[in-house]
Amino acid sequence: MRRRIAIIYDFDLTLIPKNIQEYGFIDSLNMSPDEFWEASAVVGNKHDMDSNLAYMYTMLELAKKNNLDITYEGLKKLGANIEYFEGVEEWFDRINEFGKSLGLEVEHYVVSSGTREIIEGASIYDKFKRVYGCRFTYDDDGRPIWVSQVVNYTTKTQFIYRIRKNVLDDFYDSYKVNEYISDRSSILPYENMIYIGDGQTDVPSMKLLNSKGGHSICVYDPSSFKKFDVANRLFNEKRVNFIAPADYRDNSKIDSVIKNILKKVSIENTLEELQND
Incomplete structure (x- = not known):
């Protein structure tokens, strides 16, 4: 793991x-x-x-x-109809390949308060291992009749635990995600987790990972000073490790941050393996 x-x-x-x-x-x-x-x-x-x-x-x-x-x-x-920030559509394969060069297996997840059904139609949907978002329950004709899942600023943290324990489904059964796992080797270390968000609704998830040795990045629309101000404030309040423009192209700031985090994790893993050899 x-x-x-x-x-x-x-x-x-x-x-x-x-x-x-x-x-x-x-x-x-x-x-x-x-x-x-x-x-x-x-x-x-x-x-x-x-x-x-x-x-x-x-x-x-x-x-x-x-x-x-x-x-x-x-x-x-x-x-x-979705339009992306620069570089998003090429981002996932490039980061996967970089991780692979370091002996790492990179998985991508979405944890969003947005409408999951619309995300399912996005061109990048198949880049994610799981997509968690607000979704409806449907009748036999495919028409929404009730809310099936709602993801807000605090319930987002649930999915960090699910991803960490690899309990990715079975939402009706709350026992599995809260069950004690004796085989600790099957649990993903917090240090191997990175959260990327844009603001206040992501703070609980960012703070959780920060407190456990994980990593958090607040991105902002490069064309908006207001968005930069939000990100900068979160950084100054020590709620997030890094801030970066939402520019996912090669050699951008977030590209550099992610690649250096992956290098750090790879080096720490190698040192631990040498220590235990």
């Missing part, structure tokens, strides 16, 4: 420059993004509701009011 590396990504505003609902869904309601998020906030405040449950409810209610027939397949197709 010491040769296994997990890179965990937020999705919206981390790999893509907008919220995922803004790649076609909101347009289908004949609304602007500001109007949609304002409607969601009204629902959330009125019912003292989790903000992610509020946006999921708002998606269904506004679709109903606009006679828009939402289906699983329809949401998935919206993923084809």
